[in-house]
Amino acid sequence: MAPPRAQPPRLRARDRRVFAYYREFLNHPDDARKVAWRTRFDQELRFENLLEAVDEADTALSILDVGCGLGDLYGWLRATGRGGEYLGVDIVPEMIDAARARHPEGRFEVCDVLVKPPERTFDLVVCSGGLTVRTPEHERFVLAMIDRMLALSHGAVAINFQSTRAFAVNPLAERDPDLFHADPLALYAACRERCRWTVLREDMLPTDLTIYLYPGYARSHRAYARRAPQPDTFGLAWLLLERRLPQAALQVLDADDGPPEASRVNLRGVALRQLGERAAAEEAFREALRLDPTYEPARLNLG
Numbered sequence: 128m129a130p131p132r133a134q135p136p137r138l139r140a141r142d143r144r145v146f147a148y149y150r151e152f153l154n155h156p157d158d159a160r161k162v163a164w165r166t167r168f169d170q171e172l173r174f175e176n177l178l179e180a181v182d183e184a185d186t187a188l189s190i191l192d193v194g195c196g197l198g199d200l201y202g203w204l205r206a207t208g209r210g211g212e213y214l215g216v217d218i219v220p221e222m223i224d225a226a227r228a229r230h231p232e233g234r235f236e237v238c239d240v241l242v243k244p245p246e247r248t249f250d251l252v253v254c255s256g257g258l259t260v261r262t263p264e265h266e267r268f269v270l271a272m273i274d275r276m277l278a279l280s281h282g283a284v285a286i287n288f289q290s291t292r293a294f295a296v297n298p299l300a301e302r303d304p305d306l307f308h309a310d311p312l313a314l315y316a317a318c319r320e321r322c323r324w325t326v327l328r329e330d331m332l333p334t335d336l337t338i339y340l341y342p343g344y345a346r347s348h349r350a351y352a353r354r355a356p357q358p359d360t361f362g363l364a365w366l367l368l369e370r371r372l373p374q375a376a377l378q379v380l381d382a383d384d385g386p387p388e389a390s391r392v393n394l395r396g397v398a399l400r401q402l403g404e405r406a407a408a409e410e411a412f413r414e415a416l417r418l419d420p421t422y423e424p425a426r427l428n429l430g
């Protein structure tokens with residue numbers, strides 16, 4: 128049975144620019160050219176570069192692909208033995224129709240994440256080439272998209288751009304009115320304001336830059352939790368609270384099914400205090416002292 132046709136969204140000036148740009152490419156016989164990449168090789172190289180944002184051992188990640196085009200990332204993930212959940216979104220309905228036809232088992236939706244974002248978060252949100260076509264007030268739009276992608280990820284966000292460095296290898300690029308070229312350091316600074324762990328990569332192609340953002344707690348925390356022979360609830364929760372990540376600390380504390388201990392109950396109080404829940408925090412400190420009347424940190428916290 129043919130997959131249902133994707134419904135076109137309401138068009139704004141920005142969308143009209145994107146639609147006009149990509150519709151010119153869509154009839155090209157070469158698959159990579161259909162989504163305006165030069166070759167399949169640089170398209171796939173970009174996929175790998177974006178996937179490097181996460182641990183290579185994580186083969187079952189949930190991935191949101193913003194500007195998924197024809198779903199080639201989905202094909203690449205499966206062809207290279209990487210499973211996990213995948214959702215591809217694009218604002219051009221023809222892209223989604225073609226992606227569904229190519230990969231009937233994949234999930235592809237016409238969706239503008241600024242208008243109606245998915246109602247869940249993902250381990251990894253990627254965007255390969257999705258912010259490249261220059262639209263009205265493009266710089267502002269790019270930052271709004273970065274904010275939205277950050278909100279949609281609990282792990283990592285990886286986005287590539289054409290870089291102003293491209294002008295050194297192709298001076299004509301500077302006069303191309305269609306394409307947005309991001310200044311690497313200005314973009315890094317804007318991302319760094321939004322997310323303390325931001326990485327700028329410029330080592331893939333002389334024309335490109337890639338930004339990784341990690342909105343959740345640091346990857347080192349997750350790696351530690353996974354690799355420590357006996358993950359230590361107290362140590363993990365303490366580290367998270369040091370980084371002012373009380374929700375993540377509460378998750379770690381909740382997952383512990385050992386008997387209640389003053390040290391952990393006290394940390395629950397610290398997390399609640401960081402969340403502004405003073406009464407609940409106080410009750411947790413008292414509970415810690417009931418469990419161990421000599422537990423000094425809880426006494427200090429209560430004070």
Ligand SMILES: C[S@@+](CC[C@H](N)C(=O)[O-])C[C@H]1O[C@@H](n2cnc3c(N)ncnc32)[C@H](O)[C@@H]1O
Nearest residue numbers: 145162194195196199217218219222255256257
């Ligand atoms: C250069 S193509 C790359 C497609 C795909 N990521 C790949 O690498 O094969 C960029 C894609 O982003 C989509 N796009 C552009 N602006 C978008 C937006 N605001 N939201 C979602 N998709 C968008 C375009 O329709 C196009 O399919």
